[in-house]
Amino acid sequence: MTDTLQKSTLQELAARLEFYRELGIYDFYRRGAAATVAADSVLAGVATDSQAQHAVTAASAATERPQPAPFSSSSIPPASQESTIPRRTLVSDQPVPPLVSFAPVLPAEQRPAALAAVRELIGECQRCQLAQGRNKIVFADGDPNAQLMFVGEGPGADEDAQGLPFVGRAGQLLNNMIAAMGLKREQVYIANIVKCRPPQNRKPEPDEANTCMPFLERQIEIVRPRVLVALGATAATYLLGMRGSIASMRGRIHDYRGIQTVVTYHPAFLLRDPTQKKEAWKDLQMAMSALGIKAPSRAPQA
Ligand code: SF4
Secondary structure, three states, X not given: OHHHHHHHHHHHHHHHHHHHHHOOOOOOHHHHHHHHHHHHHHHOOOOOHHHHXXXXXXXXXXXXXXXXXXXXXXXXXXXXXXXXXXXXXXOOOOOOOOOOOOOOOOOHHHHHHHHHXXXXXXXXXXXXXXXXXXXXXXXXXXXXXXXXXXXXXXXXXXXXHHOOOOOOHHHHHHHHHHHHOOXXXXXXXXXXXXXXXXXXXXXXXXXXXXXXXXXXHXXXXXXXXXXXXXXXXXXXXXXXXXXXXHHHHOOOOEEEOOEEEEEEOOHHHHHHOHHHHHHHHHHHHHHHHHHOOOOOOOOOOO
16 A cells, blocks of 8 residues: 555656656756756656655755845856756856846846846857847846736747837737736836747747746846736746646736736737637736736727
8 A cells, every 4th residue: 555655656756757847947946956866766766765755855845935045146157157057958058047046126226237237148148049040139128127027938020120029919919908007018027938039939949948047037036026927828837837728827826936927818819819808808907906006997909
């Protein structure tokens, strides 16, 4: 009985670890090295009891919220420093920021410079294969002190040409959505999971998204919005570590490292299926409620 229970626990654990790995999560925050060793043992089927127990603990820890750590702009590694991200797929040896827990909130006046430092660190990035087809890196747009931040999937053709997120037709609809919330685009912060355009606007591959994510994580850490809106399933998956249909992730407030997070449809999808705008509006109203903004009654126009 005990053996059967242990076997099913290990099978469940192995499935869970495979899922984390598919998302590119290997390090389980700061418990990484030991957890990875234990996880490897479990996946290889050679875990000792203590390794299996350790891996169970580590896998649970992966869903815990990280504790704050001190922040200073010097925590961004200089170009000459080696990356500390373990086993992340890189196509160059350019450094990326280490995955660290959120730090205390940065004073508002320091945020523009901190964001500029992240942009400088990105440089003419060649860290993943998306560099090969891009024209411009799309870093972000908006207020470094925004209370509301939107995260999309990746740049399209217009964004790639202009170096700004959400400037094409989908961007116009996003602008309308923001206006319907009673806000201006300049009052929010907008970024994407990946900063370079995927070929033929395909979904970013896991290694591409996970290579680029530390930059977005640092942007969120610096801006520290009160509410995040994930636009589409890809943004939700990489922000929240969840995989599922957009329908299964909508309709509730998620937690991204202590930030209330709402999942809604990507504006590009809403252009293809305008009947879902009413549903998206419900999501935006939820975000407004989390922000303490009074919701106008009308839905955004195309
Ligand atoms: S998508 Fe991100 S990691 Fe990849 S090349 Fe562009 S900036 Fe670098």
